[in-house]
Amino acid sequence: MARRVTGDRANGERPANGSLEEPVRQRLLAEATRLFAGRGFESTSVQEIVAAAGVTKGAMYHYFDSKDDLLHEIYARVLRLQMERLNRFADAEGPVADRLHAAATDVVVTTVDNLDDSKIFFRSMHQLAPETYKSVRAERRRYHERFRDLVVEGQRAGVFRDDIPAEMVVDFFFGSVHHLGTWYHPDGPLTGQEVGRHFADLLLNSLRP
Amino acid sequence: MARRVTGDRANGERPANGSLEEPVRQRLLAEATRLFAGRGFESTSVQEIVAAAGVTKGAMYHYFDSKDDLLHEIYARVLRLQMERLNRFADAEGPVADRLHAAATDVVVTTVDNLDDSKIFFRSMHQLAPETYKSVRAERRRYHERFRDLVVEGQRAGVFRDDIPAEMVVDFFFGSVHHLGTWYHPDGPLTGQEVGRHFADLLLNSLRP
Amino acid sequence: MARRVTGDRANGERPANGSLEEPVRQRLLAEATRLFAGRGFESTSVQEIVAAAGVTKGAMYHYFDSKDDLLHEIYARVLRLQMERLNRFADAEGPVADRLHAAATDVVVTTVDNLDDSKIFFRSMHQLAPETYKSVRAERRRYHERFRDLVVEGQRAGVFRDDIPAEMVVDFFFGSVHHLGTWYHPDGPLTGQEVGRHFADLLLNSLRP
């Protein structure tokens, strides 16, 4: 297991300036994200990553156990971020329809803001080592479940139709979200907000009893 | 361009259809589909494919120009099938809502019936050579346009809401369809028909004015 | 051993129109010569040759035993032609200096007229099977000896300097001839005749006592 630079900050305090504190590690993650999104995980060589980050292979293997580990770290970052945001919206005050609408809009906006992460996620997930793969799937499932709970809440409250399993509604909606990477372009006619609102409208409309 | 087998079985008799009688080309396509769906395009070696098909590498390169060409042929087959079916449903008689519902149900059923093809499509498409990639995207776009025309037709007829661009509705729906490969299991609780109906219901409901 | 189409014309009679009688074999030799000269023997595939000649591989292996055999036939043709011409000039009437000058001029002209053959000769000779290689070398040696005899004849007659071994003079001169392929261009400023005369002048001058 490669030593983490954060390893000795287990008390949770954060460096004052994240991007300057661990520049090599951050740069490696950033370049790997960009390259994996562009060419795919398998088609990106460690050599390309380290060259893009301006470091040597030795440096990369100092911070990460393997190329696979690099991918895993990218996933961990995405998962952490999405879960945090979902919790914030789901736990807010107000009618469940409003909270679901807000959460749905936000996940679109966040996805669009981190489109590279999104592209990588579904294209390269199956390249993870089995153990890692399982843990990522599990984390992902927890995220879906949190979202599904909102749907169930609405169904129980009678504001959403309940003849379609909530589970499937979630898969239906996230399929749409995950495919943003295949068609959305930041310099296209629509902002992330606009797409987010439309998607949320479609979701809420589809749930009307 | 690799030569195509020109079935010299013009009399119509068919092989007993033990897998060993199957023409080499078909066997290669079938095994490649299975393996690409399982491990991804990049992680599947030509050696694995030919071993699975019980032929030699030379035979594969007799029928296909490259590993890339093999992937392209798989795509071409899928695209052809889907376009045919969509046309059949779109050109049928009846109200546009019914036709859209039928087409939406059918694309889900077909996807579920060829789940390997679906898995390959979005995971490996970007590994195609640029030229091939473009032609596949173009074909895909034509398919989406045909589907979008149905939505537009309904919007003009006033039976669908028109405050969301038809284009986006299509991307929204097909995102869901294309992600079936990540969660649907043939031996799960739901048949393809059931999922298809639910998906079509959600689509139609989301379009209610 | 591949059958030769000429095999059943052992009596020596020739077809009225050589190029139409054995079109396939001639076309194969012609295209092979062109391609070997351009890319080298090893870098030219049998596939390229048969494609250029507009026939199939099977046809090529009907007329020639192997790719090596094809090269050998090219050599045999060149060697035959050159030996015939040298004999004609060497056996003519007149002073030895004139005969050597004429022979030297002619070999340059012939080389320039068949530049592809010349390019192939020294680039690809060592790719021949050992046995074939030996027989080509032997034939080549006979050619050199016939040429050397002219030099010796002149040295004995006292018209050529004899302090340099005749053998070496021949190697000296043919080195120059064989390298024509690396610099001479048919559409350059000089005709083959002009180069031939200059080369012969240089040779004769260098032999002045």
Add this chain to the structure above:
Amino acid sequence: MARRVTGDRANGERPANGSLEEPVRQRLLAEATRLFAGRGFESTSVQEIVAAAGVTKGAMYHYFDSKDDLLHEIYARVLRLQMERLNRFADAEGPVADRLHAAATDVVVTTVDNLDDSKIFFRSMHQLAPETYKSVRAERRRYHERFRDLVVEGQRAGVFRDDIPAEMVVDFFFGSVHHLGTWYHPDGPLTGQEVGRHFADLLLNSLRP
């Protein structure tokens, strides 16, 4: 571009120079030269080279970009050496005939001393990548031009005949030199010096007005 070994032996001490102490890069160049001369570039596999040098393929690709690059390095070494020597002789004191004679003798001696390099040069040059090929040809042309200047100098001084283009005299002479590899054997009756003197005599004699 493959990285070059940056001899960290700045103190000047040398390895015992048993062939195992020799740097990997040098050993690869030496063995490649030997094998290319023997079998030709195309017929020599990278596997054969690395086996002969006692290293792995990976090591070779660490020092050289490709098999092509290996050939290019051999060429660069030869070209550098020959240009240096020619300059030394051409820029010396004395009559132009003496300087040309000395330079001509030297190029023969050097060629004979590095006969493998010479064999490779004309047999395999056309296998280089187009760009590399051009640069080698250009360097070669500069060498020829330097030599030609000596001939022109003699023609202007009236000590050489000027009815034959100097350019052609150079091609004539270097053809002879480059073909040494096809007939000269170190263990034959003549030393390189002897051949060099004879060749230079023939050249100078051929230039007598």
Add this chain to the structure above:
DNA sequence: GATGAATGAGCATTCATTCAT
């Protein structure tokens, strides 16, 4: 922390040749 030489297994692809038809 970081280097860079070296590994060794694996990759897609090419190719001359064969052979049943």
Add this chain to the structure above:
DNA sequence: AATGAATGAATGCTCATTCAT
């Protein structure tokens, strides 16, 4: 006389990873 499917061995090259320094 000619086809074209199939072979199987070889080829140049890439790559994630290791390790002495």
